[in-house]
Amino acid sequence: MSTVTDPIADLLARIRNGTRAQKPEMLIPYSKIKAEIARILKDEGYITDYSIDTSAAHPRIKIMNKLVNRSSAIAGLRRVSRPGLRRYVGAHEIPRVLGGMGLAILSTSHGILSGREARKQKVGGELLAYVW
Numbered sequence: 174m175s176t177v178t179d180p181i182a183d184l185l186a187r188i189r190n191g192t193r194a195q196k197p198e199m200l201i202p203y204s205k206i207k208a209e210i211a212r213i214l215k216d217e218g219y220i221t222d223y224s225i226d227t228s229a230a231h232p233r234i235k236i237m238n239k240l241v242n243r244s245s246a247i248a249g250l251r252r253v254s255r256p257g258l259r260r261y262v263g264a265h266e267i268p269r270v271l272g273g274m275g276l277a278i279l280s281t282s283h284g285i286l287s288g289r290e291a292r293k294q295k296v297g298g299e300l301l302a303y304v305w
Contacts, residue, residue, distance in 0.1 A: 178256060180204055181301055187251045188214075188236065192245035196238060203232035209285035210278060211236055211303070215278050217287060219247050219304055251303045264296040275305030 174273070177183045184207045192201035201207060203225060211223040211234055221237040239246040254260040262279070267288045270277050277288030279300030291298065 182252045189250050192247045198237045201234045203234050213287050249305050253300045260300045262300050264295045270303045271305050278302045
């Protein structure tokens with residue numbers, strides 16, 4: 174059994190692979206932070222829905238891919254802050270992804286937030302990923 178040193182990068186890689194293969198749904202090992210990232214992706218309209226499947230021995234997150242005109246709503250994903258190099262931003266330094274067309278995901282003292290929500294609440298934190 175392999176151990177994953179960066180579970181967020183693993184989540185993003187599984188979503189990226191699933192969207193490129195045009196899979197209608199993807200199964201990802203459960204953790205609270207992965208479930209929060211899936212919630213943000215759903216709220217921002219990048220995925221159709223997600224659910225937590227506890228019927229197996231280990232809980233999993235089932236993500237339903239949003240297919241628009243036979244292609245995924247997610248064009249790309251990028252991990253920003255990683256275990257070897259953490260990246261923190263202040264409330265006024267939160268970057269706009271693709272001029273506001275993309276999404277920044279942050280881990281703040283108020284929980285996992287999108288860049289838009291973090292700007293609105295005036296909180297900074299660790300810049301986890303970009304989605305466009």
